[in-house]
Amino acid sequence: MKQKSNGLIAVYAGILLAVAACASQQPLVTIGPAKGEIVLAVKASSFSFEPNNIKAYRGDVIVLKIENISDSGHNFTIKDPQGNALQNVALPSKETVTVKVPLSEAGTYEFYCDKPFHSGFGMKGQITVNSEP
Numbered sequence: 001m002k003q004k005s006n007g008l009i010a011v012y013a014g015i016l017l018a019v020a021a022c023a024s025q026q027p028l029v030t031i032g033p034a035k036g037e038i039v040l041a042v043k044a045s046s047f048s049f050e051p052n053n054i055k056a057y058r059g060d061v062i063v064l065k066i067e068n069i070s071d072s073g074h075n076f077t078i079k080d081p082q083g084n085a086l087q088n089v090a091l092p093s094k095e096t097v098t099v100k101v102p103l104s105e106a107g108t109y110e111f112y113c114d115k116p117f118h119s120g121f122g123m124k125g126q127i128t129v130n131s132e133p
């Protein structure tokens with residue numbers, strides 16, 4: 001009985017480590033300033049967006065071409081720095097969806113998949129928007 005529960009703890013620890021690894025922040029990708037639209041290709045998979053750590057500039061419009069390379073349906077939700085949802089779009093399996101987001105203010109725009117548990121598994125990221133350089 002005691003041995004059994006120890007094994008269970010080891011399994012949970014392994015899952016936690018795997019989730020922590022998935023959720024790790026990727027290298028920073030800087031785009032702009034462009035004084036206009038900037039197209040950025042993003043890959044969605046189970047459970048990540050790549051890139052997920054983006055730096056951009058106020059006044060630009062980021063045009064995300066999000067390709068869901070996984071066999072599962074996902075979602076892309078992005079919020080402005082105040083936490084208001086700007087976009088909430090479905091990402092069907094093996095399809096590419098275009099999402100346009102005007103970056104009208106400086107601050108952090110968080111994005112994530114709104115399916116249950118997916119953001120907790122690492123399916124999230126942010127666009128840090130700076131004032132013009």
Ligand SMILES: [Cu+2]
Nearest residue numbers: 074113115118
């Ligand atoms: Cu998802």
